[in-house]
Amino acid sequence: MTELIISNLAASVEDKKILKDVSITIRGGEIHALMGPNGAGKSTLGNVLIGHPNYVINGGSILLDGVDITHKTPEERARAGLFLAFQSPVSIPGVKLSSFLRSAYNQLHPNEKLTISQFYDKLKTHMKNVGLDESFISRSVNDGFSGGERKRIEILQMVMLRPKIVILDEIDSGLDVDALKLVASEIKDYYSEQVGFLIITHYQRILKSIDPQFVHVLMDGVVVKNGDRNLALRIEDEGYDWIRA
Ligand SMILES: Nc1ncnc2c1ncn2[C@@H]1O[C@H](COP(=O)(O)OP(=O)(O)OP(=O)(O)O)[C@@H](O)[C@H]1O
Ligand SMILES: [Mg+2]
Structure with a gap:
């Protein structure tokens, strides 16, 4: 069974201690929301979970399905089933979306033999689901894409690459009302007992559809606080001052 155990994690960037004590366990079939003020x-x-090279781990551990991945490379973590949809996805000029996804897919699922046409069929189905025109297939990854288009591309990557642990960093920011519905519905379709979610968000809006x-x-x-969906509701109403106090 899928299980990500984050224990007493501490991490810094450029000698600045950012994470001091983070313990969260996410199992397959579970949806976790992570909230907190700007800069928390x-x-x-x-970034630390997917092994971004700018961050130094100062303490604690990350276990995925019993394997200690605390010091593994980003590629090893991706192969183990970790996926992060970035808050601000970067563009990769010169790399076509289709080539990018196909190469990532082949690296993560080397034993699955999807023909090119099967791959494209799958890709086109999911592009339609998230409301992206087929013409995006031959454009460079995120190059000149709008904010909302970039977020849809992140979800497209998620469904195409089929990770076990999905971290969505403010996937709801920048999406118009209709796009948020499409994206939420694609996330719900992908949800299963095998997949655990960590949804980073400031708002109740997305948590209404992905509970x-x-x-x-x-x-x-x-x-500083763990709870159930009522905690998110209270934050929406009252902000964070009561938790600080
Ligand atoms: N490379 C860096 N150098 C210095 N400080 C950094 C660096 N990267 C992040 N930080 C700082 O770390 C803190 C946490 O940033 P982070 O992006 O994780 O916040 P966040 O909780 O995601 O906030 P938001 O809700 O605004 O997205 C911030 O104060 C940020 O300025
Ligand atoms: Mg952030």
Whole structure:
């Protein structure tokens, strides 16, 4: 069974301590929301989990399905089933979306033999699901894409690459109302007992359609509160002052 165990994780960037104490366990079939004020370290946690090279781990551990991945390379973590949809996806000029996805797919699923036409059929189906025109297939990854298009591309990557642990960093920001519905529905379609989700968000809006069983609050690099969906509702109403106090 899928199980990501983050224990007492601490991490820094450029000698600045950002994460101080983060412990969260995510199992297959579970949806967790991570909330917290701007600058709390939420995106840092996502980056540290996927092994972004700018971050140094100062303590604690990350276990995926019993394997310690704390010091594994980003490629090894991706192969183990970790995926992060970035808060601000970068563009890769000169690399076509189709080539990018096909090469990532082949690296992550070397034993699956999808023919080119099967791959494209799958790709086109999911592009339609997230409301992206087929012409995006031959464009460079995110090059000149709008904010909302970039977010849809992140979800397209998720469904195409089929990770076991999905971290969505503010996937709801920048999406118009209709796009948010499409994206939420694609996420729900992908949801299964085999997949665990960590949804980083500021708002209740996305959690209305993707209902989290667990909500965590990160403040100044520390998980200061854990609860259920009612915690997210209370934050929407009252902000974070009551937790700070
Ligand atoms: N390379 C860096 N150098 C210095 N400080 C950094 C660096 N990267 C991140 N930080 C700092 O780490 C803190 C946490 O940033 P992070 O992006 O994780 O916050 P966040 O919780 O995702 O906030 P938001 O809700 O605004 O997205 C911020 O104060 C940020 O300025
Ligand atoms: Mg962030």
